Amino acid sequence: MSVHLLHTATSVLLKDPTASLGDVARAAGVGRTTLHKRFPTRTALVRAVANDALDLIDSVSSHVDFSRDDAIEDLITRLVALGPRVEFLLRFPGLERDDEIRRRIEEMDRPVLDLITRLQGSRLRADLPAWWILHTLYAGLFNAWEAINCGRLAPLDAPRFVLTTVFEGVANVGTADRS
Amino acid sequence: MSVHLLHTATSVLLKDPTASLGDVARAAGVGRTTLHKRFPTRTALVRAVANDALDLIDSVSSHVDFSRDDAIEDLITRLVALGPRVEFLLRFPGLERDDEIRRRIEEMDRPVLDLITRLQGSRLRADLPAWWILHTLYAGLFNAWEAINCGRLAPLDAPRFVLTTVFEGVANVGTADRS
DNA sequence: ACCGTTGTGAACATGAGTGTTCACCTGCTC
């Protein structure tokens, strides 16, 4: 139904942000007229896709206990599994220009930012801004999705890769340090 | 001259990948006809912008001594300073579909990948693939550029942020570790 | 069998981006 339509639109638009509505409709195995009846305009479709992704994140977020100290591990592991639909939020060009979407993204970031701030000084280093740590997490997710897409990374390995890299870094702890 | 034209095109297309050629010409303070005379087609312009960025990287790369163990620090510091022109290479949608550009990007990655591989086991951990470490570096660069654009990060702080985060991670070394 | 819903293809109008041409102007060299 409409669910499958949104999912297809997500992957098509993610692969090529300039794809025409005809391309989306064809990929979904649906007439362009039908697509237009559900989403009267292109921006309406994009917003629907974004809101769908945000709904998905909300539902995942509600299963995470943010009061636990390992909430970040839990959250990241779940987000990695979501794949393209969340990637769409972080990648689609011009998405941040939509006020409603931007508001929901900030709203989605807030609990994570709070969590990071709370953990700074204990599990997380305090000499970096919370927003920087958040974006580093997102960057790790992004890397994982891209690697999975290219077939270089097994989906089950992804959470470990992201968490290890983001938390511990890529330096060899035994030997080296930056000057 | 033509140099300024390419720089302007870089920032305009980076901010909005769907910007029209008229927008680019106007931003550069030049007639659309003139733009067309230099770059007969849109893809020609995009390729010229990409090649210009790649030339810039080549010139930077030639100043880095890849045989030194701190070559990565040097490279990252220099790349951060380049800003939008390199960001264009990593962000512009569909750029990887151009064979020549893709070849040059791989060619640009190769010495860095070799360096990473060489350092694995000494300065860099060996339990992660070299390509993953490379992409983690790029992700750090990307974060820095974005933060600088938003005005949240001072350009002079950027290299330290990227290197610290990528090498050491965001975990607090004194206390915590992942399970 | 009737009717509302839903999807479909065809067709059309519109607008925007694009490639192209042309006549004109400017600044330079000889």
Add this chain to the structure above:
DNA sequence: GAGCAGGTGAACACTCATGTTCACAACGGT
């Protein structure tokens, strides 16, 4: 001053995504 290279705006035709409408087919419930 003649000639020339380079820049400019205006105008044109063409393509294509898009929004919109319409008539028709399929389906399910009453």
